[in-house]
Amino acid sequence: METTLATSAATDDPASSASAFDWSAQLHDVVLDRSSGIPLHVQLRSSLRRLIELAPDHANKLTPENEMVEILSIAPGTIRKALDGLVSEGLIERRRALGTVIKRQAGASWLKTLAVIMPNFPSHTVSAHLSALNRQMGILGGKMTIIPLGRGDDWTSCQDRLDFSPSEGGVVLFNNLANSTTIGLHNALQQQGYRSVHLGRPPEGCQCNYVSGSAEAFVRKGLDYLMGMGHRRIAFVAGEPEENADAQERVRWFERVAQELDLTPDVIHCGTRLWETSSESAGANAIDIIWGRSLDQRPSAIFAISDASAMGIHYGLFRRSIRIPDDISLLSWDGTELTRMVYPNLTSLATPLDEYAAAVIALLSDKRARNKQILVGPQFHESDSIRRLY
Structure with missing residues (x-):
């Protein structure tokens, strides 16, 4: 449901605005940088949008255009161009008798x-x-x-x-x-x-x-479960692009929580790059790294950074005839349908997608x-x- 709030024209009764949001005071704090290379009307439009969004719902007095010119020391045409932009965004509406009207929409009703x-x-x-x-x-x-x-x-x-x-x-x-x-x-x-x-x-x-997703919560839940099942040698296979902020966060939290739990923070970086290496192939290659170790240095469980990485790990184990979970355990992260498309089905930390x-x-x-x-x-x-x- 959309509601609208009328803002003042220059002839409005000043007594009615005594308790209103003080737009003039807010405008005095607006800074326009003439040397930035960004047109002034674009800067002003952004500042006015921010003020409109932050203003309380009862705010009903917008400074008239002629006062904006005086406060901001910019040309009337710049003011009008900024306001025209806000009209096109659907944030304001100009009405002859009332001046400018702020359009407010409740909840997600505006999202078409x-x-x-x-x-x-x-x-x-x-x-x-x-x-x-x-x-x-x-x-x-x-x-x-x-x-x-x-x-x-x-x-x-x-x-x-x-x-x-x-x-x-x-x-x-x-x-x-x-x-x-x-x-x-x-x-x-x-x-x-x-x-x-x-x-x-x-x-x-x-x-x-x-x-x-809360990387900390995912990692803690995963490590708590693996340790509860008796695993202490746990390798984290980072088979997602190294420049991805989510992947970096998942690795950081694995290392941090593993140290807290007195585990060796065993992270296998697969060198995955955006647009270049698939997570599946990276996961498969990680098995070559793990099985290149001596028997006493191999993990008893692998914690995959993603379902796609887990699919590659699953394939890498299969081609070496290594059995899951008899020879090694595998925990996945994301919980998509991929985890139910292989045998055995993978235990996973799933993202509640609808939430x-x-x-x-x-x-x-x-x-x-x-x-x-x-x-x-x-x-x-x-x-x-x-x-x-x-």
């Missing part, structure tokens, strides 16, 4: 379209997340569109495929794009007024809201959210791939 920007290569994990997001959009009566990006693509490659205004929908970015591409996309989307959420941990320096997708929608609907994170804990799916040692 969800665009998903994702790397253009196959992934069961991505497919599972897409299905969950599509279910959420179905509940809202909206639609989801997919914008695949190839290697080297950037904002210019996808902006024409956003066929809706910022007031009609939001954008989700998947991991496994280059760090510079991810940061550039979020910056460009925010500058255009689109709300965006990153799926997975964003790269360092990326200013965005994001939903991610994850609902958190994405909640962040997109929270206008005041800035650099906010929502961490989702694991669900444990027990199967037949882990042997009890004692």
